[in-house]
Amino acid sequence: xxxxxxxxxxxxxxxxKLGEAEPRLAGLALDAVTVEAPRDSAHGxxxxxAALVLTKQAGMKPRDxxxxxxxxxxxxxxxxxxxxxxxxxxxxxLTDAFWHEQLGAILRxxxxxxxxxxxxxxxxxxxxxxxxxxGPMHVGHTRGAVFGDSLANLMAYAGFEVCREYYINDAGAxxxxxxxxAYLRYREALGEAIGEIPxxxxxxxxxxxxxKALAAEHGDALCALPEAEWLPIVRDTALAxxxxxxxxxxxxxxxxxxxxxxxxxxxxxxxxxxxxEFLDSQGLIYVGVLxxxxxxxxxxxxxxxxxxxxxxEFGDDVDRALRKSDGSWTYFAPDIAYHYDxxxxxxxxxxxxxxxxxxxxxxxxxxxxxxxxGGEGALDxxxxxxxxxxxxxxxxxxxxxxxxxxxxxxVVDEVGRDAVRFMMLFRKNDAPLDFDFAxxxxxxxxxxxxxxxxxxxxxxxxxxNAATAFPDADLGDAALAGADLSRLGTAEELALIRLLASWxxxxxxxxxxxxxxxxxxxxxxxxxxxxxLWNKGNDSPxxxxxxxxxxxxxxxxxxxxxxxxxxxxxxxxxxGVEPAEEMR
RNA sequence: GGUCCCGUAGCUCAGCUGGAUAGAGCAGCGGACUUCUAAUCCGCAGGUCGUAGGUUCGAAUCCUACCGGGAUCGCCA
Numbered sequence: 001x002x003x004x005x006x007x008x009x010x011x012x013x014x015x016x017k018l019g020e021a022e023p024r025l026a027g028l029a030l031d032a033v034t035v036e037a038p039r040d041s042a043h044g045x046x047x048x049x050a051a052l053v054l055t056k057q058a059g060m061k062p063r064d065x066x067x068x069x070x071x072x073x074x075x076x077x078x079x080x081x082x083x084x085x086x087x088x089x090x091x092x093x094l095t096d097a098f099w100h101e102q103l104g105a106i107l108r109x110x111x112x113x114x115x116x117x118x119x120x121x122x123x124x125x126x127x128x129x130x131x132x133x134x135g136p137m138h139v140g141h142t143r144g145a146v147f148g149d150s151l152a153n154l155m156a157y158a159g160f161e162v163c164r165e166y167y168i169n170d171a172g173a174x175x176x177x178x179x180x181x182a183y184l185r186y187r188e189a190l191g192e193a194i195g196e197i198p199x200x201x202x203x204x205x206x207x208x209x210x211x212k213a214l215a216a217e218h219g220d221a222l223c224a225l226p227e228a229e230w231l232p233i234v235r236d237t238a239l240a241x242x243x244x245x246x247x248x249x250x251x252x253x254x255x256x257x258x259x260x261x262x263x264x265x266x267x268x269x270x271x272x273x274x275x276x277e278f279l280d281s282q283g284l285i286y287v288g289v290l291x292x293x294x295x296x297x298x299x300x301x302x303x304x305x306x307x308x309x310x311x312x313e314f315g316d317d318v319d320r321a322l323r324k325s326d327g328s329w330t331y332f333a334p335d336i337a338y339h340y341d342x343x344x345x346x347x348x349x350x351x352x353x354x355x356x357x358x359x360x361x362x363x364x365x366x367x368x369x370x371x372x373x374g375g376e377g378a379l380d381x382x383x384x385x386x387x388x389x390x391x392x393x394x395x396x397x398x399x400x401x402x403x404x405x406x407x408x409x410x411v412v413d414e415v416g417r418d419a420v421r422f423m424m425l426f427r428k429n430d431a432p433l434d435f436d437f438a439x440x441x442x443x444x445x446x447x448x449x450x451x452x453x454x455x456x457x458x459x460x461x462x463x464x465n466a467a468t469a470f471p472d473a474d475l476g477d478a479a480l481a482g483a484d485l486s487r488l489g490t491a492e493e494l495a496l497i498r499l500l501a502s503w504x505x506x507x508x509x510x511x512x513x514x515x516x517x518x519x520x521x522x523x524x525x526x527x528x529x530x531x532x533l534w535n536k537g538n539d540s541p542x543x544x545x546x547x548x549x550x551x552x553x554x555x556x557x558x559x560x561x562x563x564x565x566x567x568x569x570x571x572x573x574x575x576g577v578e579p580a581e582e583m584r
Numbered sequence: 585g586g587u588c589c590c591g592u593a594g595c596u597c598a599g600c601u602g603g604a605u606a607g608a609g610c611a612g613c614g615g616a617c618u619u620c621u622a623a624u625c626c627g628c629a630g631g632u633c634g635u636a637g638g639u640u641c642g643a644a645u646c647c648u649a650c651c652g653g654g655a656u657c658g659c660c661a
Binding site for chain 1 (some may be wrong): 585586587588589590596597598599600601602603604605606607608609610616617619620621622623624625628639642654655656657658659660661
């Protein structure tokens, strides 16, 4: 349990106890009571708003409640001072011994420190990437891929049972285009001169091997068949090849999904019809005519009766079409069935990671989930905004037609997996992100990836040097945890322990809010405080981590920085970044 | 026109789901290297938190309206 929750528990106990003597404090709802770190550390280590939020319920003045609480809190052994501040805040200052104890606990927990059970094993389905299987992944897919994967790591760390899932859009018109494009390459492989790839087909070189494979397997047999017969064959081969390509691209980023879910399967199994029958039985499907969009009317608008889902009953702006004019399903229909299937597989919490262009899809999908699950299922949709690639301060222009789009693989090959992953997460998901090739490979503090990696490597380096300076000393985590940590007494050292102690709560919040970027920022601030402390030793040699003539203080300081390294490493692993032990 | 996202220092962004005097980095200026890899650090300076209301003990944070930027808007996926 994190220290804030632990102290809230203590506080709740105290309030219940006080209620025995003071009836106005008995039986109060304590949900709004918080214990947190004050923004300004001059105010103390912990602050609670208890007196402020209880004043109305209790019918007492905030400062009167606070006075009672302070007396009781002050009696706790960990509390060095408790005082009333401002309108009725209670600030607590904890003893140095308490913080030393926390540090020992961090080292004993090691890589498990901060892992929590707030998820309580509840099942979460995280769907991310889901790029169309029509070619290699391009850089635009990268952010969502990294975000989803890190979120999955984060939620698993917080005690959720996570399933990483990829929805294969293998049923739309685009896969037929893929099949025709591959067929052309097949004819090319048989020796035919195909010339320019016609407009509307995929021109990419990546289909050349698919054509060759088809030729090797089928010879020229497919040439004699009508399209209706060769298309399914070519399509399936091409699809398999494209998914292979995509898996390899994802592997380059260290990403692998547990489930690849085929849209085609939904069509084949009758799941769509079954799901829509269910909605129909709820009276949520009807045939109607939609209003044209106000203000901006499409040129070819004509009123037309359609099969519609009553999305408006669940907060959407308009009801949504389920069938195209030719009678086939829209994209929405199988997606409804897909989410229903997730729910039936036991996922009451679902997270979808979408690109910026799918913002308009959120309400209808949430509406569908609400309708399908009777409000039992929760769907959160995270939108990852665009990534702007920068090179030499210039925007890298990409065009599919000109064939100048940058692939995910090119970016990873150029700057490395760790840099890509960290940079993609060093921004809130709903803010656009500039990705500068020069910056992410730079070895300077401008580059946050490097900055954090360097802090970790520097700690490893100090520990290596310490092993030389004290060859007989046991520098293992267990031994360091048992060092005389009371030798850590400077304001900076204690501040660093406090920061480390805030990690579990921070990670829990990040997981609950589905915000892995907070982990990246936390790692950065931890690195920053560490670098600052390191430099204290430049000004005053007695403040160095390794003090040759003082073994005890050295061991205590090594314990501190080792804990910093542990937490940075834990954070980086959640982000999918390898903590470096050495910089070269 | 509808909907969603964004608007915080000259620039790029955090701000822990309502707390106390709003924080970093870059850029600018001034400092610290016979080191534990200075690949770093310290100091100075810099903000009407887009605007106006509202909610309350308390608002960058929640609500409403407007302004500005972006995304999207019946059959694409």
